[in-house]
Each structure stands twice: as C-alpha cells, then as structure tokens.
Amino acid sequence: MSETPNTVQVxxxxxxxxxLHLSFGALAALAIFVLALITFVDVIARYVFNAxxxxxxxxxxxxxxxxxxxxxxxxxWRGSHITIDLLDHITPQGFIAWRDTVLFIVSSIxxxxxxxxxxxxxLTLKGYGDVTEYLRLPIHPTLMVMGVLAWITCGLAxxxxxxxxxxxxxxxxx
Numbered sequence: 094m095s096e097t098p099n100t101v102q103v104x105x106x107x108x109x110x111x112x113l114h115l116s117f118g119a120l121a122a123l124a125i126f127v128l129a130l131i132t133f134v135d136v137i138a139r140y141v142f143n144a145x146x147x148x149x150x151x152x153x154x155x156x157x158x159x160x161x162x163x164x165x166x167x168x169x170w171r172g173s174h175i176t177i178d179l180l181d182h183i184t185p186q187g188f189i190a191w192r193d194t195v196l197f198i199v200s201s202i203x204x205x206x207x208x209x210x211x212x213x214x215x216l217t218l219k220g221y222g223d224v225t226e227y228l229r230l231p232i233h234p235t236l237m238v239m240g241v242l243a244w245i246t247c248g249l250a251x252x253x254x255x256x257x258x259x260x261x262x263x264x265x266x267x
Contacts, residue, residue, distance in 0.1 A: 109170065113167050120163040155232070162246075
C-alpha cells in the first residue's frame, strides 16, 4: 500500500485543509477521547466498584458513528484514503488523472447516497420516537449529524474530481 499524490490539497499552507483539520479533525479527536474516557471509567467502575456505567455501550455506539463520519471530510481533502498500488507501476501516467476523476466521482455518489439514506433513516426514527434502549436517548440527531458529514465529504470528493479533471486538461495543453 502506498499514499497516492494528493489531488485536492494544492499547497502545503492550505487554509481549507487547516480549517477542516481544526474543525472535523478536532471533532473526531474529541469523539475518540470520549470513547476512551467512557471505556476507562467503565472498566474501573466495573472491576473496582462492581458498578459499570449505565448505558456506556449505547453512548459508545452513538459517539463512534460521529467519530467515523467526522474523519471522512479530512481524509477526503488530504487524499489519504487507503490505497493499493498493485497496478501503479504499469499504469500509464496519462491515465492516472482520469482514474482519479472517475474514482472521486464514484466516491462522491456513494457518500451522497449514504448521507441521503442516513437522513431518511433519521427522519423515520424521529417519526417513530425511537430512542436507545437503556438511556432513552433519541437516535435521530446522531444520524442527522452523520448524514450532514457525509454530504460535506461528498462536496469535497466532487471538488477533488474537478481538480483531477483540471490535471487532465493541463496535461493536454502541455
């Protein structure tokens, strides 16, 4: 596996990348911290006091969803997805920008559909009044946040596709 050249970030002092890292990266880091704290306190309470945190599993489930989707915009902007370079050594240089364009378009469609489905599920659960089993926390706000984060990722993937397409045009002019 290798890291492919970043097709989105155009400069090392990229202000959008810094903003994404400070906002969504911080949200993902906060979620990881909350998960670690809940787990730590739950384990201590369970084994020392024989009294686990009520609903720790439910909180962890909700926080984990936000953590994963909060990291997606940053990963997309940086172009730091996991890649397999199985065919990179035989791929013609002129084909790489085309490949990136198509893959970012497909990625944006998939993430947009995911965001749409998350939002629809959130509205359905809201209509049912669905809550977590033990703590009775509403589930739909977490799904709505995940849907919005998916749509933000979709926008960034579309921007990445545009940037890759510009490389195609620049290669034709050169």
